[in-house]
Amino acid sequence: MQIKAGRLIAGLEAKTLRDFLRRFRSGFNRDVMATELKLTASQVSRIVRELVRENFIVPDPRAGPGTRWYYPAKKGEELIRASAAAQITRKTAQRALAGLMERIQAVNANPRYLCSVTKAVVFGSFLRNVERLGDVDIAVEIQYRVPRDQNLWKVIREYGLASGRDFPTFDAQQSWPVREVMLVLKARKRTLRIESWFSFKWMEKEPNFKYEVLLGDIADIRRDLEEAERERREDSAREQSRKFRQR
Numbered sequence: 001m002q003i004k005a006g007r008l009i010a011g012l013e014a015k016t017l018r019d020f021l022r023r024f025r026s027g028f029n030r031d032v033m034a035t036e037l038k039l040t041a042s043q044v045s046r047i048v049r050e051l052v053r054e055n056f057i058v059p060d061p062r063a064g065p066g067t068r069w070y071y072p073a074k075k076g077e078e079l080i081r082a083s084a085a086a087q088i089t090r091k092t093a094q095r096a097l098a099g100l101m102e103r104i105q106a107v108n109a110n111p112r113y114l115c116s117v118t119k120a121v122v123f124g125s126f127l128r129n130v131e132r133l134g135d136v137d138i139a140v141e142i143q144y145r146v147p148r149d150q151n152l153w154k155v156i157r158e159y160g161l162a163s164g165r166d167f168p169t170f171d172a173q174q175s176w177p178v179r180e181v182m183l184v185l186k187a188r189k190r191t192l193r194i195e196s197w198f199s200f201k202w203m204e205k206e207p208n209f210k211y212e213v214l215l216g217d218i219a220d221i222r223r224d225l226e227e228a229e230r231e232r233r234e235d236s237a238r239e240q241s242r243k244f245r246q247r
Contacts, residue, residue: 009051014079017056056072082134113177123137123211139201141197156177158174
C-alpha cells in the first residue's frame with residue numbers, strides 16, 4: 001500500500017495513524033491514543049468507532065468496555081506496512097534486495113553476532129508484475145545461537161554490557177541482540193520494510209497471498225504459515241461460539 005499525500009482515515013492523516021499503529025501494534029486503549037495524538041476523549045471515541053467500523057482496528061473481546069484494548073485489524077496491518085515515501089523502480093528494489101541478502105550472509109558468517117537469520121521471505125508488491133513499487137516487504141526470523149547448556153539471559157546481559165551501549169530499560173538490553181541484527185539488515189534503506197517473523201506469521205492474509213522464500217526450508221515455512229492460519233480460524237470459531245452463547 002502507498003500512502004498518498006493528504007489522505008485522511010477517520011479524520012486523521014494516514015501517515016499519523018500508520019505511525020501510531022506501528023508504535024502500539026501490541027495493543028492500546030483510548031487513553032493511550034488521546035495522550036499520544038493529543039486528542040480529546042470525544043475525538044478519540046469518534047475515531048475509534050470509525051476505525052473499528054472500517055476494520056482498521058479490532059477490540060479485545062476479553063476486556064470490558066471501560067478498559068477495552070484495541071489491536072490492528074486487517075486494514076490496520078496493511079496500513080502499518082504502507083509506505084509514504086516516493087515510489088521506486090523495480091531495478092532499485094532488486095538492488096536493495098540483493099544488498100539485504102549480502103548483509104544476511106555477512107551476519108550469519110560473523111560469530112561476533114549473538115543472533116543469526118534463519119528464515120527470510122519477500123512478499124507484497126515486489127512479487128506483482130509492476131514496474132514501480134512503494135517499498136520491498138521482507139520478513140525475517142532471527143534466532144539466538146547460544147548453546148542449550150548456557151543461561152541465555154545471562155549471555156544476553158553480558159553481550160549487552162560488552163556492547164558499551166547505555167540501555168534505558170531492562171527490556172531494551174534483553175532485546176538488543178535481535179535489534180542489532182535488524183539494524184544491520186535495514187542499513188537505513190528506506191526501500192526496505194523488514195517485518196519480524198512473528199508479525200509475518202500471524203498477520204491476516206488474503207486467500208491469494210504470495211511470498212517467495214529467500215532463506216530457510218520451504219516446507220518448514222509453509223507449515224509455519226499453515227499453523228498460524230489454522231489457529232486463527234480456531235480462534236475465530238471460538239469467538240463466534242462465545243457471542244452465540246451470550247445471546
